[in-house]
Structures are given as C-alpha cells and as structure tokens.
Amino acid sequence: MIPKKIRRLFQVGRNFPGNLLQAPVIVLCYHRVARLEHDPHQLAVSPENFQEQMKFLRDNFPVLRFDGEWFFKECSFVITFDDGYADNLHEALPVLHEMGLPATIFVSSGFVGGARAFPWDGNDVPARPEHRQLSADELRQLAGDPLVTLGSHTLTHPRLSELAPAEQEREILAGHRTLEEVVGKKLAVMSYPFGNHGDFDRNCREICRQAGFMRAAANYPGQAHSWTDPMAVPRHVIRDYGAREFRERLFRFRFL
Ligand SMILES: [Zn+2]
Known part of the structure; x- marks a missing residue:
C-alpha cells in the first residue's frame, strides 16, 4: 500500500484510472443551510461557510445542473440538497443567486408543509420552526x-x-407524482x-429507469463518469466545513 502522503503528492488514488480517461463530475450533497444549536447528524452548514464554499466553487470550477448535460471534459461539480428544508429557500437560494450557481433540491413529498418533523428531528407535530420543511407555496417559488x-x-x-417491491414502487412513484402535482410541472x-x-437495491434503480427518470442520486462517495449508472449517481456529503477544509475535501474528491 502506497502511503497516503505519497499518493496525494502524485495524485494517485482510486479515482486515478477513471480520471485518466475522463474528467469527473462530482456531485455534492447538502441538507441544510442554518445555524443550529444542536445538530447531532451534522446536517447543517452555517450560512457563512456555505457562502465561502459556493464562492470557491464559482471561482474554480464549472458548476453543472443535476439534470443537465454532462460532458466530462473538465472536472465539474453539481450542488444538491436532500429532504426539503425551508432553509434551502431562505438561506441557500440567496447565496446561489449571488454566485449564479444552479442547485437541485430533492424533496420528500410526504413532509411538505411541516405537519410533522423528520424522525431525526424528533417527529414533532408540527415540526419545530428551526426544523421546518418547505411549504407548498415555497416549493412553487423554488420551482x-x-x-x-x-x-x-x-x-x-x-x-x-427494507420494503417489498410494491411498497418501493409506491414510495418512489407516488412521492414523485405528489411533488409534480404540488408544483404543476x-x-x-x-x-x-x-x-x-x-x-x-437493484429493484429501486429499475423502478426509476422504468419511470423514465433522467438521473437518481445515491449517497455514497464517488465520482460520476459517462459509464456511471445514471440511476445511482454517487455523491459526497458536505458538512459545516470552513473554506480551507472545503478546499482540501474537494481535492480529495477529485484525486484520491
Ligand atoms: Zn434524506
């Protein structure tokens, strides 16, 4: 095994063979932009750090859309958010506008409106203000x-x-349809x-393929190349990193 420092110096890691053939698309996964008292799952990035992170991306890389065309000619990044928190609209979007960067927001449609908090936020009914999900109106604004x-x-x-195939289908397809009905597109x-x-599992990927989805995002680290299964695009979860750590992480995502 080559020591990490040496691999880093020569930029030789598990991404090396793929990068030799083609520049990667690297998809980042955020959840929230917020300042939380208590964040045991490290889902939130502070507004200041988010601003720094976006600025670094804007100044250094092409930023593509998750539903855009990917050419793999130069290393590019994609910004995504999971779950559908209201702070995506109120905290993240103004920064994205300032930087002119596109982002994709993935929303669990059964939680729209904040009638119930997500289980990891305590299942409160309704969700506490700091854990509020997007409302239907806010979703339409984003759309x-x-x-x-x-x-x-x-x-x-x-x-x-953990679900039977019929239940998987319902979760994926009804979740998707419900959201389409809310935003009208x-x-x-x-x-x-x-x-x-x-x-x-494979059945979930097949449901998405059959439904005609363009891409589906997973949540394990990795790069996307033209040979990546579009129904399981890897992503790197981003925590509340300051500018320096963010820069170092991106370096690792690219080369190691
Ligand atoms: Zn989620």
Missing part, C-alpha cells in the same frame, strides 16, 4: 426559480431496501433516502 431544479426523495423517507430526477449501498 419557478431559474437556478433551481426540483427532484423527489420518496413519499415518507423510508429505507427502501414534470420532474426528471430523484434521490434515494439515506442513499448508501445497503439503503436501496
């Missing part, structure tokens, strides 16, 4: 924004691999809840 792509994230955010992309290797 009309030229920088935003909306996608679905199932109906009730289950671990899909066709949507082409989705992301799997939890999204790690064991959280969704």
Whole structure:
C-alpha cells in the first residue's frame, strides 16, 4: 500500500484510472443551510461557510445542473440538497443567486408543509420552526426559480431496501407524482433516502429507469463518469466545513 502522503503528492488514488480517461463530475450533497444549536447528524452548514464554499466553487470550477448535460471534459461539480428544508429557500437560494450557481433540491413529498418533523428531528407535530420543511407555496417559488431544479426523495423517507417491491414502487412513484402535482410541472430526477449501498437495491434503480427518470442520486462517495449508472449517481456529503477544509475535501474528491 502506497502511503497516503505519497499518493496525494502524485495524485494517485482510486479515482486515478477513471480520471485518466475522463474528467469527473462530482456531485455534492447538502441538507441544510442554518445555524443550529444542536445538530447531532451534522446536517447543517452555517450560512457563512456555505457562502465561502459556493464562492470557491464559482471561482474554480464549472458548476453543472443535476439534470443537465454532462460532458466530462473538465472536472465539474453539481450542488444538491436532500429532504426539503425551508432553509434551502431562505438561506441557500440567496447565496446561489449571488454566485449564479444552479442547485437541485430533492424533496420528500410526504413532509411538505411541516405537519410533522423528520424522525431525526424528533417527529414533532408540527415540526419545530428551526426544523421546518418547505411549504407548498415555497416549493412553487423554488420551482419557478431559474437556478433551481426540483427532484423527489420518496413519499415518507423510508429505507427502501427494507420494503417489498410494491411498497418501493409506491414510495418512489407516488412521492414523485405528489411533488409534480404540488408544483404543476414534470420532474426528471430523484434521490434515494439515506442513499448508501445497503439503503436501496437493484429493484429501486429499475423502478426509476422504468419511470423514465433522467438521473437518481445515491449517497455514497464517488465520482460520476459517462459509464456511471445514471440511476445511482454517487455523491459526497458536505458538512459545516470552513473554506480551507472545503478546499482540501474537494481535492480529495477529485484525486484520491
Ligand atoms: Zn434524506
């Protein structure tokens, strides 16, 4: 095994063979832009750090849409958000506008309106203000924004691999359709809840393919190339990193 420092110096890691053939598309996964007292799952990035992160991306890389055409000619990034928190509109969108960067927001349609908090936020009825999800009106506002792509994230955010095929289908397709009805337009992309290797299976990918989705996002680290299954696009989860750590992480996502 080559020591990490040496691999880093020569930029030789598990991404090396792929990068030799083609520049990668690297998809980032955010959840929230907020300042939280208590964030045990590290879902929130502070507004200041988000601003720094977006500025670094804008100044250094092409930023593509998750539902856009990917050419793999130079290393590019994609910004995505999971779950559908209200702060995506109120905190993240103004920064995206300032930087002129597109982003995709994946929404669990059963939680729209904040009638119930997500389980990891305590299941409160209704959701506490700091954990509020997007309302139908806010979703329509996002749907009309030229920088935003909306996608679905199932109906009730289950671990899909634990469900029977019929239930998987309902979660994926009804979740998608419900969201389309709220915003009044066709949507082409989705992301799997939890999204790690064991959280969704081949049948889920097949349901998405059959439904004609353009891409579906997973949640394990990796790069996308032209040979990547569009129904399981890897993503890197981004935590509340300052400018320096963000820069270092992107370097690792690219080369190691
Ligand atoms: Zn989620």
